[in-house]
Amino acid sequence: MKYLLPACCLLCFALGLPALADAPAKxxxxxHDFKFAPGTLTVxxxxxxxxxxxxxxxxxxxxxDKTFRSAALDTDDKFTHxxxxxxxxxxxxxxHPQMTGTVTVLx
Amino acid sequence: xxxxxxxxxxxxxxxxxxxxxxxLLWSLVGGIPKAFAAGDAAGEAAMKAAGGTFSFxxxxxxxxxxNKQANPEPLKTLGEAILRINAARPGFVLHTGDISxxxxxxxxxxxxxxxxxxxxxxxxxxxxxxxxxxxxxxxxLERYGKGTKGNGWYSFDDHGVHFVALVNVFNLAPGRExxxxxxxxxxxxxxxxxxSTSTPVVVFTHIPLWTVxxxxxWGTDDGAQAIALLKKFGSVTVLxxxxxxVIQKVEGNITFHTARATAYPQPAxxxxxxxxxxxxxxxxxxxxxxxxxxxxxxxVPSLKLNDSTLEGA
Numbered sequence: 551m552k553y554l555l556p557a558c559c560l561l562c563f564a565l566g567l568p569a570l571a572d573a574p575a576k577x578x579x580x581x582h583d584f585k586f587a588p589g590t591l592t593v594x595x596x597x598x599x600x601x602x603x604x605x606x607x608x609x610x611x612x613x614x615d616k617t618f619r620s621a622a623l624d625t626d627d628k629f630t631h632x633x634x635x636x637x638x639x640x641x642x643x644x645x646h647p648q649m650t651g652t653v654t655v656l657x
Numbered sequence: 658x659x660x661x662x663x664x665x666x667x668x669x670x671x672x673x674x675x676x677x678x679x680x681l682l683w684s685l686v687g688g689i690p691k692a693f694a695a696g697d698a699a700g701e702a703a704m705k706a707a708g709g710t711f712s713f714x715x716x717x718x719x720x721x722x723x724n725k726q727a728n729p730e731p732l733k734t735l736g737e738a739i740l741r742i743n744a745a746r747p748g749f750v751l752h753t754g755d756i757s758x759x760x761x762x763x764x765x766x767x768x769x770x771x772x773x774x775x776x777x778x779x780x781x782x783x784x785x786x787x788x789x790x791x792x793x794x795x796x797x798l799e800r801y802g803k804g805t806k807g808n809g810w811y812s813f814d815d816h817g818v819h820f821v822a823l824v825n826v827f828n829l830a831p832g833r834e835x836x837x838x839x840x841x842x843x844x845x846x847x848x849x850x851x852x853s854t855s856t857p858v859v860v861f862t863h864i865p866l867w868t869v870x871x872x873x874x875w876g877t878d879d880g881a882q883a884i885a886l887l888k889k890f891g892s893v894t895v896l897x898x899x900x901x902x903v904i905q906k907v908e909g910n911i912t913f914h915t916a917r918a919t920a921y922p923q924p925a926x927x928x929x930x931x932x933x934x935x936x937x938x939x940x941x942x943x944x945x946x947x948x949x950x951x952x953x954x955x956x957v958p959s960l961k962l963n964d965s966t967l968e969g970a
Contacts, residue, residue, distance in 0.1 A: 583930045583931040584873075584931040584932065584933070605931065605933050606725050606726070606727065606933045606934045607933040607934060608758070608759055608786070608789065610789070614831045621789070621791070622759045622760065622789035624759060625725065640831060641831075642831035642832070644785075644788075644793075644829055645785045645786070645789070645829075646785075646874055647829040647830055647831055647832065647833050647834070647874065648832060648833070648834070648872075648873075648874040650831045650832050
């Protein structure tokens with residue numbers, strides 16, 4: 551076993567696979583059980599954030615200050631938004647407004 | 658927020674179980690809405706014997722376009738609901754929202770075509786699933802909003818009963834529950850000014866006006882303001898959908914009643930990790946779906962509500 555683990559990691563690395571199969575990609579927010587996960591995310595100016603809906607019901611992603619709103623995201627649909635200015639941005643689902651999240655954008 | 662009025666989960670479940678397995682037919686007997694279970698022959702006969710009665714039906718949460726495991730064929734179950742409603746011969750039908758699943762034009766088209774199967778005219782309010790188009794509800798309002806105020810609210814009178822359609826799925830704010838808005842509440846106040854307090858009032862909307870279950874957002878932030886305006890009336894019935902199950906609460910002269918969906922069931926408050934579609938064995942599905950009919954008789958202030966499932970359809 552001692553040698554298997556590194557070999558496995560090396561293989562994953564070689565194939566460009568993440569070390570853990572279910573680890574979320576960078577700057578990705580999963581929508582699951584009517585929650586945004588992670589609920590708070592820190593990125594840098596110019597980064598894009600991608601939301602992916604894992605629920606069996608549609609959701610939306612909308613900036614609280616109405617600067618952007620996704621279309622309805624059905625199961626496994628994605629939405630990506632690029633943050634171009636520093637600040638703290640609250641967003642929510644317009645269908646289920648109790649679902650909220652925050653993106654902090656650093657320089 | 659109406660935390661004072663919020664039922665505990667236990668109370669909500671108790672209420673649920675008391676009503677489980679029924680479908681609602683609304684009947685106005687002498688002005689009081691009464692519900693009787695679809696298939697309750699004795700109730701229906703009594704209603705007819707009373708004379709001067711009329712009835713209307715409620716259909717809700719048709720979600721045309723939904724295609725997940727919880728019910729891959731919502732158009733088929735809507736068709737069964739339509740047959741059930743037609744058999745009850747209501748004067749008209751109230752659709753309490755979520756006509757479509759994703760507000761796609763083709764979903765609205767398919768739903769409209771299917772709902773043409775109803776022999777009675779239909780009055781609509783939108784659900785939040787009907788506001789997902791780019792225009793944020795424009796497609797719904799173009800189709801169903803003619804002659805309405807604001808985002809689709811209106812009222813009408815029938816057989817001595819005052820009906821009010823309220824819309825609580827627009828301009829929802831982060832961290833909050835559903836919302837009527839100050840403009841609509843002002844309109845409601847004005848609308849009710851001309852209505853005598855002895856007139857039975859039926860309010861229909863999509864999301865419950867009272868907080869059924871706050872953690873799932875099953876309530877309306879400013880619903881209490883609308884309810885306050887209704888308290889002076891001798892008989893008020895508030896009908897809604899959204900939660901895909903029957904829950905009833907009586908508070909003074911006001912009866913709050915939620916209807917089943919025709920598309921798919923949702924879990925009892927707090928009974929699952931989330932309020933999304935609940936998968937049940939296919940042979941059990943129709944026992945979770947249904948319609949409501951209401952019977953009324955002129956001169957009698959209460960309405961008779963009847964929930965019936967699609968089982969045995």
